[in-house]
Every structure is written in structure tokens, then in C-alpha cells.
Amino acid sequence: MISAWTGRQIRAAEQPLLDAGHGDRLMATAAHGLANAVLRAVRETRGRVYGARLAVIAGSGNNGGDALFAAATLARKGMSTTAVLTSARSHPQALAAFEKAGGTVLRLAAGGDGAGAGADDSAAAAAGPFVTPDEAAALCSRADALIDGILGTGASGGLRSPAKELVERIIGLDAPALTVACDLPSGVSAETGEVSGPVMPADLTVTFGGTKAGLLTDPAAGLAGRVLTVDIGLGPHLPAPELRRLEPADLADWWPVPQRTSHKYTRGVLGIVAGSAQYPGAALLCTQAAAATGVGMIRYLGPQEICRLVNLSTPEAVCSQGSVGESRVQAWLVGPGATGDRDQQARVRDALASGLPVVADAGALDSLPSDLGPQVILTPHAGELVRILAEQDVEVTREQVEAAPSDFARLGAGLTGATVLLKGATTVISSPSGALFTQDNATPWLAAAGSGDTLAGILGALAATVQRDLLAEAGIAEPDHWAAVAAMAAAVHGIAGTEAAAGGPVAASDISRAVPETVRALLELRQDG
Template sequence: MISAYTGTQIREAEKPFLADGVGAVLMQRAAYGLANTVVHELRGRGRRLYGSSVAVLAGKGNNGGDGLFAAALLARRGLRATALLTAGAAHEAGLAEFRRAGGHVLALTADNIAELAAAAAGADVVIDAVLGTGAQGGLRGPAGALLERLAQTHPGLVVACDIPSGLDADTGEVNEPVLPADVTVTFGAAKAGLLADPGADFAGSVHVVPIGMEAALPEPALRRLEAQDLHRLRPQPVRRSHKYTRGVLGVVAGSERYPGAAVLACRGALAAGAGMVRYLGPPDVADLVRESCPEVVCGQGSSAEAHVQAWVLGPGVDESAGDQLQRIRDAAATGLPVVADAGALPALPRILAPHQILTPHIGELAALLAGYGVESDRARLEGATLAAARRGAALTGATVLLKGATTLVAAPGGTVFSQSEATPWMATAGSGDVLAGVLGALLAQLSGSATMDHVPRGDRWAAIAAMAASLHGRAGAMASAGGPVTATAVARAIPEVIRHM
């Protein structure tokens, strides 16, 4: 599991080491890890080290020092190294070491922005070491103009030192201009802002370099499940399991306008291993579900009378579907775990519980927050998705799974997971309905399972939702294989992903 922290948490953990006089040691470890990553990336691109060039954009603080020390190491390995000092001054020891290694130094002024931007753009590697995790806001003046020009020229390989300059380490919010990185080498631990949108758009792949202060870190601000976590948490039938012990899921989905949503939710649930799926809905939709998924037990009765362990509510349900909305009200009142798509929201109570998981995209979350009297401009929420997901969970009392390029899962108690396995090709109709079915199946199988015993009780619902998001994303990437994919294909790939966990 990847644990991510705010910049404040990292700086607090570093304080005892700095007080003990080992700050220089931490910086050397960071620089060594940064330089090694640059070497690895160059070799992975088929480039020789000797004769390649590196330009380090160095601010005046410790982030600039990390970059200068790393560039000095690279110069000693045969790279032509240039330092562009963005604030006139620079980290004294780092600059001295860079000069000793034979590096060339240029100072940025208002008069040479174009010249220095061209010099940096022509380098094989650009290291962004201008601002670190303690910076507030973005770059202005010549430094801002330099980064803006570089962002427009798209240099060959950009490596961010700890965090791309202008990106908020705590929230993932972006203060333009920001130079998009191909790789971010971050020190001690991942920063929360690197794993949340829009920050993840600018981070590239994230490499964590341990520097020796990790044992002092507190509880993380954000977590990300990895493949080994999915393997450990996944439902696993035993020899005497049967369909009822495997988890029975109820599905209230679909309407005359959107009948396919019910089919896709049921397919997702079956693919994710539910022992039985019971569908409740209009006769015409039920007929379509039977034809597409003969394993599903269909009916038109009341949710209150159904024997299930969890519910999927709302995919494809519009406000004119009165009978379906009543079934949603009855299902929510059972107290069982619930996956609630946006179509279910009009029928749900205002105050919910952590075992009720809402699955909005950003536009649906904006509408939800507006219903609670919160200013909810969509563009503003897109610029601060981590804060938006947390706000939604705090206001509703539910667990909120915010769908997006990076899917965030926020529990009302403050726990947040971030999953980013999906491919952009999954931005297609019906993909969210499959996700709802997958999540519902996992809730039905895991809500009382001993495999969740080691997960803190307050985090369990969010962990199951994060598992569903990861499984769904991996299935989509497998089904896509780099090209277009349908929601049906995503559902079909889910068993294969589970087999390969």
C-alpha cells in the first residue's frame, strides 16, 4: 500500500533530524536518489550518459539544493550540466558542489528569459527544483515566465524534484504556471497532492526515495491500494461455500429510458464474484436483464422483502421512475451496505452513513453539494478534487467515491484512498454502471468477511470502495490494451484481473 502525506506532515517529521544536525545527510540521500532516477530514465530511453545534457532549474531553498547536488553527481558521470538560478541566490553548499563538479551556472533575469528557456529546452533532461513542499502559491516574475515558456516547448525529459513547482503538496491544487513532469522523484514518502487531480496530471510517474526519516511519519493523509493489497483483501470462497455465503446482491437499476444500465450493473456484479444477484425493476427492463444475464433472479417486488447482503441503487434511474425510487427508499431503509449512483440521490435521506457509498462524477458531486447549500462551481471543484470529495463525505455522512482519471474515495471520518489504474479509454457510457456492480458485489462478499479484520473499522467501507475502483480500472486497462473499449468489455475482463491478482 502506498501511503501519502501532506507537506506539513513531512516537514514535521524532518524537524528532529534537522535539530540533530543531519539535514545535510538527508539532502545528500535525496540528491543521490534523484540522480539515480535520471540515470535510469535516460538509459530506459536508449541514451548514453556521457555527453548527454541536464539543466537544473534551481530555486534558492532546499529544493534547489537537492537539485544542485543531484546535478553535480550527474556531471561527475559525464553529463553536461547547467544550473539556471531562478532567484539569483541559491543553496550555498549545493551551488559550491555543482561548481566543483564542473557545472555551468546561469542567473535568470527579466532580460534573459527567452535565452535561458531555449537553453533548458535544448537539454536532454530538465530538473525542476524551483519550489518545494513548503511553497505557497505559484511562481511569478521571471521564474514564472521561464516555466511558462518551457511548458509550451515540451522539453524531452522533465524530472520534478520532490514536487512540480506550483503544485500544492497537500491538496493537488495547481498554481499556474506548472511545468508538467514525466517523472516526479519525491523524498521520504509520496505527497498527497501527487496522487489527486489535478496534481496527478502534472506529476507523471512518481518515484519515492527513502531518506531515513520515514519511521517518524504519522498516519498518512491518503492511501493507495496496490496489487498485493487486492490479493490480500479479495473475497476467497472456501471449500463449503455456496451461493448464499458468497454474497447476495440486490440491484435496483434501469428505467424505460436507460434499461441498459441495469444490465451493465448486473454484469459487473456477476463478474466480481457475487454468489447471487437479485434484480428489481420494471418488467421490460427485467426481461432485458434475463436475456443478457440468465444467472440473475429478476422480480418486481418490494426491496423490503428481498433477502440480500448489499444493494446497488440508482444506475439508469431517472426522476420519473416512481416505482424504482420507492424501491430505492425501501432498500436504503434496510440498513444494509449500499452503492448509490446519482439516480438514487433523490430517494435517499439527507444524512447517510459510512456503509452507504455514493459514486458521483465531479458534475454530480457539484449538484450534490449545491443541495447542501455549498458553493459548487464545477470548474473550481475540478481544481480541488481532494477537498471536494472530503467535503461531500463530511456533509452527507456517507463514503464518497469520486469518479475521475484519479478516483478518490473519502470516508466521513477523514480516511482517503486514491486509485489511478484506469485508462482514459474508459471514459465511455456505462463504465460507471459496471463499477457500481463491482462495488456492490464486493460489499455483499466482504462486509462481514474476516479478510477485512485487519483494516481499521472506520476505514473498511472506503477500503472496499477503493478495491472496486482499482479492480475496475485494471479491467478497463486490460480490455482496452491501448484502444477503444466498451463497458461490456470492461465487465468481461474483471474475472481475468481477479485471476491474475
């Protein structure tokens, strides 16, 4: 499991070490980790390190300090290094080390508001000549590697002039062969992943002391590239993480595996209320997905015509037009394609009132009762979350949700009392108590009709069969169990979908077909064999 913390949490964890006088050591460790990561990446992209052109953009704070110290190390390895200082102030020891190692220093000429490396001539006296944003951008674009050390966890808001103009110009040119963000891409929030103004997209982000929550959340996740965390010894001082991400080993350890004495009822029965005359396909897709995920039995409830179709596509499902009250199940999946059918809507309402775990998708999201619990998992996309929030008297736009998905998933969960799985390039899951998981296992090819029905089926099957004592043993607090189950489903859906897509288009039913093989491969990772 990957744990991630807000910038504020990381800074608080650093404080006791800074108070004890270990600040220089922290920065040296961070810079060493950054330099090593750049070395490895340059070897991969270019082969030879000696003679490679390194450009560093350094801001006024410690983030610039990290970048300059790392560049000093890289200059000593034979890289041809140039630093562009965006402010009149820079970390004095780091700048001195950089110059001593033979690096070239340029100062970014002030923008319209008078800021920039030339604003304070006394502080910049030791530094080199001025360059315009255009000149500096051309130099950065030609580099074999570019380090973005403008802003780190001490920043507020987006880049200011003239760093802003420089980054805008770089984005307009060919990207450097390799862009490495120091701690985080400058201009993104380490707390929420929100992005303000222009941000240089990184191929690699080398982050210090602990993964920043914002780097694992959209939209920043889309700008951070691969995230590598450098340990600087904060471990004992770190609080409970702000956000977690499941890895294949977690899925393997927690996957519900039948025992020798298991039978269909003890494995878990999933009830499904899905499909209508208007949308029969959703019922077929989610039922197929649930069967492929592995469940003791599926009880499908719906109109006679859909029962017939479900029986044909998933003969294992037991289909009827019965009621929720007379169906014994461990969990319900309700809503896919169930819009506009009165009987189906009544079944959705009854399932939501049952107190059992319920995955509420699509049509079920429009008529939620007011007293939900964490065992109810809502699976909206951004537009559906806007409607759920509107029911709670919170007026937001889809764009606002997409700009800060973790904030709004958390708000939705808090207000409804349910667990919320917000679909997106990175899927965000929040428990009502605010525990966050994010999963980025999906491929963009999965953004297609029917993919959500498949996810709902996988999640429904897991909700019916998961052994929650395994989650408790892994340290997941009880109120967050259903968020972890939702994260498992998002991960498996993403992995199976990526396998099925194999770099090309994928039909939703192909995702289901790939699930058993995905689960088999995951189970091979089990520590207990």
C-alpha cells in the same frame, strides 16, 4: 499499498532529525536518490550518460539545493550541466558543490516585479551571467534531461516571476527529452494536488521522505508523471498517512474467495434496483458487471419489461417486481438508470433506509436522505457531487471540484455521513471520517457511457461479498472499510477496463467480460497461494 503524506506532515517528520543536526545528511540522501533516478532515466531514454546535456532550474530554497547537489553528482558522471538560478539566493553549499564539479551557472534576469537572480548582487556575486527567460527556455528545451528544482514543500502558491515566465516559455517549446521534478513539480500543492499557474509537466517525479499526497491526486497527478519515492529515513517519524492507494497485492489479499463449504447465500447476495423504461441499458450493464465480479446471487428488482431483459442478458440473476423489504440481501446497488420511475425511486429510498451497505449511483444521488452512514457508498462524478453539495448548502462549481477533487470528496463525505467515490481520471474515495484513497488504474478510453454502470456493478458485488476482517487485519480502521472496498472496485474496474481497451476504444460490456480474467490474474499474486 502506497501511503502518502501532506508536505506539512513530511516537514514535521523531518523536524526531529533537523533538530538533531542531520539536515545535511537528509539533503545528501535526497540528492543522491535524485541523481541515481536521473542517471537511470537518461540511460533508458538516451543510452549514454557521458556527454548528455543536463539543465537544472534551481530556486532559492532547499529544493534548489537538492537539485544542485544532484547535478553536481551528474556533472562528475560526465554530463554537461547548466544551472539556471531563478532567485538571487540559492543554497550556498549546493551551489559551491555544483560549481566545483564543473557545472555552468546562469542567472535568470529579473522579471517585471524586480525579482530574479539579479535582485541581490552580493548573494549572486559568485554566480554567472544573466539570461532572459527566452534564452533559458531554449536551453532547457534542448536538454537531454531537465531537473525542476524551483519549488518544493516550502512554497506557497504558484511560481512567481521570473520563474513563472521561464516555465511558460518552456511549455511553449518542444519538451526536453526528459523532465524530472525534484520532490514535486513546482507550482503544485503537496497537500491537495491543486495547481496554481503554469507547471512544467514531468516525466518522472522523485519525491523525498514519503510520497506526497498531492502527487497521487488530480490535477497534480497528471503533471507528475511516474512517481518514485526516495527513503531518507523519516519512517519512524511519519504519522498515519493522509492518503492511501491500493496495489494489486492488496486486491489479491482482500479479494473475497469462496471456501469449500460456501454456498450462494453465505458468499453474499446483492440486490439491484436499476433501470427504467427510459434507461434499460444501465440495469443490464450493472447486473452483468456484478455477476462477472463474483457474487453468491443477484436479486434484481425492477419493472417487468426490464426483468425480461436482465434475465436474457444475465440469466443467473433472480428478477422480480418485489419490494426491498421482502428481499434478503447482504448489500444493495441502487440508482443506475432508475430515474423517472416511481416504483424504482421507492425501492431506492427503502434500500437507503435499510441500514445495509448500499452503493448509491446516478439517479439515487438526487434524493438522498439526511442520515447516511459510511456503509452507504455514493459514486458521483464531479457534476453530481456539485448537486450533492448544493443539497448541503455548499455552492461550488464543477470546475472548483475538478481543481481540488480530494478536498471536495472529503467535504461531501463529511457532510452526508456516507463514503464518497468521486469518479475522475484519478478516482478519489473519502470515508466520512476523511480517510482518503485514490486509484489511477483506469485508461482514458473508459470515459464513456456505461462505464459508470459497470463500476457500480463491481462495487455492489464487492460490498455484498467482501470479508471485512481481512481489511481490519491489514490495518484499515473500521470506519474506513467501505472506502477501502470502493478503492478495490475502482482499481479492478480500471485494470479490467485497461485490459479490455488494449489501447483502443472499449464498450462498457467488454469491461465486465474482462473482470474474471483480471481477478484470476490478481489471485495468482496471493501470498497464501
